[in-house]
Amino acid sequence: RGKKAFIAGVADDMGFGWAIAKCLAEAGAEISLGVWVPALNIFETSLRRGKFDENRMLSNGQLMEFAHVYPMDAVFDTLEDVPKDVLENKRYAGNEGWTVSEVAEKAAKDSGKVDIVVHSLANGPEVQKPLLETSRRGYLAAMSASSYSFVSMMQRFGPFMNEGGAAITLTYVAADRVIPGYGGGMSSAKAALESDTKVLAYEAGRKYGVRVNTISAGPLGSRAAKAIGFIDDMIRYSYENSPVQKELHAAEIGAVAAFLTSPLASAVTGQTIYVDNGLSIMGLAG
Numbered sequence: 001r002g003k004k005a006f007i008a009g010v011a012d013d014m015g016f017g018w019a020i021a022k023c024l025a026e027a028g029a030e031i032s033l034g035v036w037v038p039a040l041n042i043f044e045t046s047l048r049r050g051k052f053d054e055n056r057m058l059s060n061g062q063l064m065e066f067a068h069v070y071p072m073d074a075v076f077d078t079l080e081d082v083p084k085d086v087l088e089n090k091r092y093a094g095n096e097g098w099t100v101s102e103v104a105e106k107a108a109k110d111s112g113k114v115d116i117v118v119h120s121l122a123n124g125p126e127v128q129k130p131l132l133e134t135s136r137r138g139y140l141a142a143m144s145a146s147s148y149s150f151v152s153m154m155q156r157f158g159p160f161m162n163e164g165g166a167a168i169t170l171t172y173v174a175a176d177r178v179i180p181g182y183g184g185g186m187s188s189a190k191a192a193l194e195s196d197t198k199v200l201a202y203e204a205g206r207k208y209g210v211r212v213n214t215i216s217a218g219p220l221g222s223r224a225a226k227a228i229g230f231i232d233d234m235i236r237y238s239y240e241n242s243p244v245q246k247e248l249h250a251a252e253i254g255a256v257a258a259f260l261t262s263p264l265a266s267a268v269t270g271q272t273i274y275v276d277n278g279l280s281i282m283g284l285a286g
């Protein structure tokens with residue numbers, strides 16, 4: 001039986017979510033996506049017009065297909081949580097069933113239980129502000145979109161996961177080392193995500209028989225990273241100072257995600273796995 005994967009946080013072919021989708025598709029999994037509601041229209045248009053085709057090509061010569069593409073907003077758990085102004089926002093109107101609980105139920109109804117859940121999303125409206133200047137609202141928004149969103153996904157998708165399944169999130173070294181420029185409470189959100197990975201590994205391990213791990217990725221020039229503002233500097237710094245001096249490819253994160261969600265990693269859970277060309281082991285710039 002082929003595995004079924006649900007991946008939240010794909011809106012183009014540049015980020016980690018896409019690369020993970022591709023590696024899982026290469027391994028034979030059926031892929032469904034959760035796409036942020038405001039980004040859905042452009043994603044679907046680009047997909048239809050063939051903009052991603054080059055990056056959809058699998059080694060068997062076929063294009064990666066998505067079984068289902070769902071609108072999703074991971075900062076809302078149920079329809080009752082959604083404020084009126086969001087419901088009426090023109091980018092949300094016309095889409096429905098995009099809160100985490102509704103997406104989980106729809107996905108289960110359409111495809112049955114899933115084996116793999118991927119959380120590849122983050123948002124911090126004040127990411128460009130140092131923590132010392134971050135507002136309570138901005139900090140809590142970062143936590144809501146980037147950390148609680150995963151807790152919510154495990155709550156809602158857990159009951160629809162097959163035993164032996166696995167979940168993956170993406171984190172960043174700013175969780176436990178100071179990365180100047182990664183502000184707005186995003187460092188706090190990643191620290192929470194890494195801690196939650198352990199607690200959820202325990203709780204969901206006992207309750208659903210699934211594993212939970214997080215990949216701490218090195219810098220990639222994704223859309224989200226470009227919004228932070230210093231990604232090119234980070235990529236250069238990483239290249240210059242890492243033990244492995246090469247560009248980091250999103251596919252390398254995809255490969256580790258495929259491993260972590262496979263039976264090869266059946267005893268690995270609750271871990272933060274660095275996929276960063278080794279940069280995180282350095283104590284002094286090399």
Ligand code: NAI
Nearest residue numbers: 009011015016036073074120121122170219220222224225
């Ligand atoms: P990306 O822009 O490809 O992915 C972020 C996705 O989150 C986007 O598709 C966006 O639409 C979605 N999103 C934002 N708010 C959302 C919400 N409320 N509900 C649903 N979806 C929402 O960028 P990237 O870099 O691939 O990010 C994926 C993950 O990797 C994030 O957790 C990020 O923090 C993490 N990461 C990225 C690094 C980098 O250098 N790019 C380094 C380490 C970790």
